[in-house]
Amino acid sequence: MEKIILIGDSGHAKVIEDCIRSQGGSVIAKLDDRYQERFYEEHLIKGPIALIDDLLIDDVKIVISIGSNHIRKSIVERLNIADEKYATIIHNRAIVCNSVKVDYGTVIMPGVIVNADASIGCHSIINSNSVIEHDCVVENFTHISPGAILTGNVKVGQGSHVGAGATVIPGIDIGSWTTIGAGSSVISNIESNVTAVGIPAKVIKREGL
Incomplete structure (x- = not known):
């Protein structure tokens, strides 16, 4: 079962979460810079995007769940993470x-x-x-x-x-x-x-x- 971190916690993230569940995967965290610190909500980890360094271990992958094309690109550049860590x-x-x-x-x-x-x-x-x-x-x-x-x-x-x-x-x-x-x-x-x-x-x- 694929474990996914979503970058962005909005309505678009809800739709992507449904897509992930349809594949048998699970979302373990939703990270968004509108959050100041780490907390838990409905068994999910939430917090700022900087938490990615702590959470991206083993077989965990990422999806950027933000509708803006410009913002998705800027986050990819900011994270500078290997391509294979992104889920399709x-x-x-x-x-x-x-x-x-x-x-x-x-x-x-x-x-x-x-x-x-x-x-x-x-x-x-x-x-x-x-x-x-x-x-x-x-x-x-x-x-x-x-x-x-x-x-x-x-x-x-x-x-x-x-x-x-x-x-x-x-x-x-x-x-x-x-x-x-x-x-x-x-x-x-x-x-x-x-x-x-x-x-x-x-x-x-x-x-x-």
Whole structure:
């Protein structure tokens, strides 16, 4: 039975905990810097992230249970822990084809479908009932929100967020650290560091503007 430490104690952590339990694993601690000291709550250890040095022993692994792509990346850099200490979590009600590559630290939630030869990078969130079709590439630190659909051969760059219910047609490239608004329909390539919304999706904001 896999033992997991969650970094972050919020609503998102609750969903990840359910995913872990569906695999037969258990959460032993939830660490968050809003806590000042170590304490116990419902048989879980809680406290600041610095406690990781005491708790990360033997077969214990980590998942960063924070929705923000930027914050997940910053915590990975801060911890500087070996890749193999991060768990990959796939809910038992997700459908992930055998040819799919899922990298470390990523969580795939219930109802997700990931089809043949798709690739999902590290520390990504593939949220409930989303669909990632064949040959898609989803890079590190991404978030595919509930009900979003990536049709075949779509690429989503590092740190990007595809909003709830958005649809991306085949062969589209979405750049890095870009946000696609909820319910949008993406029918042309979207550059990096922008926000795009609507049907069809249009850029409404560039980083720093």
